[in-house]
Amino acid sequence: MRIRTLVGVTLTALGLSFAAAANAESVTKKHITDTFAGPTIDQNVWAFWGGSDAVSISQEHGGLTFAIDSGAPNDFGSSLTTRCAASGDFDARLAFDLPQWTLGNGVWLSLMTANPSGFNAYRVSWAFQSGDSYGAYFPPVDGLTIPAAGNSGTLRLTRTGSVWSASYLDGDAWVSLGSGSGPTNDTQFTPAVFNLAGVLPFGGTATTIRLDRFQVKADRIVC
DSSP: OOHHHHHHHHHHHTTGGGGGGSOOOEESOOEEEEOOOSSSOOTTTEEEEEOOTTEEEEEETTEEEEEEOTTOOTTOEEEEEESSEEEEEEEEEEEEEEEEOOTTOOOEEEEEEEETEEEEEEEEEOSSSSSEEEEEEETTEEEEEEEEOSSEEEEEEEEETTEEEEEEEETTEEEEEEEEEOOOSOBEEEEEEEOOTTTOOOOOSOEEEEEEEEEEEEEEEEO
16 A cells, blocks of 8 residues: 555545645744634634535534544545645644544544645554554655554654654654655645545544644744
């Protein structure tokens, strides 16, 4: 199974062309942050969200929840895309919980880029393997795949010059998922939840994913 297939299809399925809605006006702030503390999705942070009738999105009690119905068809996808973009070097992080999560459910949670598309760090539960994994993709090269445990975590994507890197938090330490070269243009971000039947089918169990915090620190933020 190839993550390049996953990424290419998913970006199309999630309609990430909406990410181009952000303009190139520079602002002085150097970070994008959302703790999901408000009663509704913050439209100052997110330009687009949604993508699938099979996945509901709600925000309350300091978290944003994706709820996947047990009867969801294969190839569902739902996401958010930042309104603003990181310029230059950046450090993007997504903290999450998995309150309802079954091994072998065939679901990905991914911290993706929307422009350029395809770069991502992810957590997945494989339908044909034992347990979960963390992984990454740096087009056109796969990163590492490392066994995952627990029902919470943090995904991380960074860029220094033209070098992109991915990692996940294990206790107090970041574990590398590899790195690769990539473009240096302004970059938007897309936390996404999805299934791709061409890689593995949906397991047919109700699944709930909660985002606790999203943050990008960068040389500059443009909106």
